[in-house]
Amino acid sequence: MERPVTEADLTFEHVPESDQSFENALEKARAGDRLTVDDAIELLTTGTDSDGIDRRRKEQVLTAADHRRADVVGEEVTFVANVNNNVTTACNVGCLFCNFKDAAHTFEHDAEVETAGFTKTPTESRDIVADAVDRGIYEVTSVSGLHPAFALDTEHHEILAATPNPKEVNYKPPERYATDPGTYAEQMAAMSVDGVHVHSMTPEEAYHARRGTDWSYEDVYSRLQNAGLDTVPGTAAEILVEEVREVICPGKIGTDDWLEAMEAAATVGLGLTATIMYGHVENEAHRAMHLKRIRDLQDRVDGAITEFVPLSFIHQNTPLFKHDVVSGGASTDEDELMIAVSRLFLDNIDHVQSSWVKYGDEQGLKMLSCGADDFMGTILSEEITKRAGGSYGEFRSFEDYVDLVTSIGRVPVERSTDYETRRVIDPDESPIGPQLGPRADGTPLLTDTEQSDRTALADD
Numbered sequence: 001m002e003r004p005v006t007e008a009d010l011t012f013e014h015v016p017e018s019d020q021s022f023e024n025a026l027e028k029a030r031a032g033d034r035l036t037v038d039d040a041i042e043l044l045t046t047g048t049d050s051d052g053i054d055r056r057r058k059e060q061v062l063t064a065a066d067h068r069r070a071d072v073v074g075e076e077v078t079f080v081a082n083v084n085n086n087v088t089t090a091c092n093v094g095c096l097f098c099n100f101k102d103a104a105h106t107f108e109h110d111a112e113v114e115t116a117g118f119t120k121t122p123t124e125s126r127d128i129v130a131d132a133v134d135r136g137i138y139e140v141t142s143v144s145g146l147h148p149a150f151a152l153d154t155e156h157h158e159i160l161a162a163t164p165n166p167k168e169v170n171y172k173p174p175e176r177y178a179t180d181p182g183t184y185a186e187q188m189a190a191m192s193v194d195g196v197h198v199h200s201m202t203p204e205e206a207y208h209a210r211r212g213t214d215w216s217y218e219d220v221y222s223r224l225q226n227a228g229l230d231t232v233p234g235t236a237a238e239i240l241v242e243e244v245r246e247v248i249c250p251g252k253i254g255t256d257d258w259l260e261a262m263e264a265a266a267t268v269g270l271g272l273t274a275t276i277m278y279g280h281v282e283n284e285a286h287r288a289m290h291l292k293r294i295r296d297l298q299d300r301v302d303g304a305i306t307e308f309v310p311l312s313f314i315h316q317n318t319p320l321f322k323h324d325v326v327s328g329g330a331s332t333d334e335d336e337l338m339i340a341v342s343r344l345f346l347d348n349i350d351h352v353q354s355s356w357v358k359y360g361d362e363q364g365l366k367m368l369s370c371g372a373d374d375f376m377g378t379i380l381s382e383e384i385t386k387r388a389g390g391s392y393g394e395f396r397s398f399e400d401y402v403d404l405v406t407s408i409g410r411v412p413v414e415r416s417t418d419y420e421t422r423r424v425i426d427p428d429e430s431p432i433g434p435q436l437g438p439r440a441d442g443t444p445l446l447t448d449t450e451q452s453d454r455t456a457l458a459d460d
């Protein structure tokens with residue numbers, strides 16, 4: 001039997017070396033000059049002239065990024081009232097960093113093992129979103145596994161069913177499964193309750209929604225937009241360098257497809273976000289190359305990317321960790337430098353997000369002084385991080401947000417997904433709840449009883 005790849009086997013063409021010096025790169029960053037990949041490598045490594053992180057240099061990079069943040073967006077810290085409604089965990093793509101998925105065959109009627117995952121029908125999605133809209137959310141975020149029965153719409157089902165070998169296009173008809181997820185278009189329409197903002201359909205999902213056809217990404221995204229989609233999360237990016245993707249997600253779309261899908265979404269008028277998932281097998285050269293690809297994309301799509309979200313790899317419970325391909329995730333130094341260099345490098349993206357789900361409250365707050373200015377969303381329900389072993393809970397009330405943000409002397413601001421609508425929150429407001437959603441009236445998202453039930457659960 002072939003021995004699985006381990007950390008010791010990994011060799012990459014791209015390594016963190018540069019012709020630049022740390023001092024020059026820092027000088028350019030402080031001056032606001034556009035940085036090169038070499039500059040970013042120097043800043044991310046705190047200098048390739050010595051091994052390990054130099055703490056004094058790290059502080060210089062963080063300070064430069066904090067100053068840039070203040071220049072670009074001031075003292076406001078934004079967040080959005082949102083719910084996560086992930087439709088299904090059924091997926092057989094097999095990304096090695098992912099523990100969100102459940103093998104798709106376990107969802108079939110005649111599966112020998114009972115699935116540990118879930119699939120929601122469009123009606124179930126609508127009910128979840130309608131409840132959250134009633135409570136006052138502005139946005140529903142929905143990212144799902146690539147369920148083999150998922151198709152864009154009825155026409156797509158017909159094309160896939162007529163394919164001579166449906167397995168080749170990762171298709172099985174909905175009748176095979178205990179729960180039919182409906183079509184992507186039906187899910188978008190179902191979640192689009194009262195004009196709530198629907199943030200969904202990553203480039204990977206868009207690829208799945210056109211598999212087996214000759215449709216372009218524009219065709220797919222414009223049909224989804226007609227069904228209710230508003231903006232596209234730029235997840236599934238991981239690291240946009242092929243030699244890394246081949247190790248961590250060989251079954252996923254490549255960098256070119258990811259970029260093509262994002263451009264297509266922007267072309268049909270959808271807003272975008274962008275991400276990096278770092279701290280696994282990649283090195284600082286890959287992180288720097290990824291930033292360059294995102295910055296180039298933002299130039300091409302004319303500013304359609306509203307925020308950049310660095311996602312620190314959570315290693316527990318993932319195949320990469322279990323099979324010894326990695327021994328852990330990024331260090332705190334690396335996390336801070338990733339946020340800071342994202343701020344300094346991405347001179348054409350205004351907002352950098354600190355994810356409290358990935359970093360926890362304390363470190364998440366610290367990131368707001370390392371270049372970040374957005375603090376994510378309330379997340380009424382969050383499955384992805386929890387299933388990968390994260391332990392930072394799954395809901396953040398407006399009151400929590402106001403307490404956290406004011407504790408570091410910054411200004412709490414409720415925002416829309418695209419940051420165009422903002423409301424500065426008066427910390428003396430009582431009660432403190434969202435006001436921007438279609439049915440929001442300032443009432444907190446959870447009642448006092450629900451909130452204390454959740455706190456008790458989290459403490460158990």
Ligand code: SF4
Nearest residue numbers: 091093094095098145
């Ligand atoms: S990251 Fe997405 S595509 Fe990859 S296995 Fe997980 S759910 Fe499937």
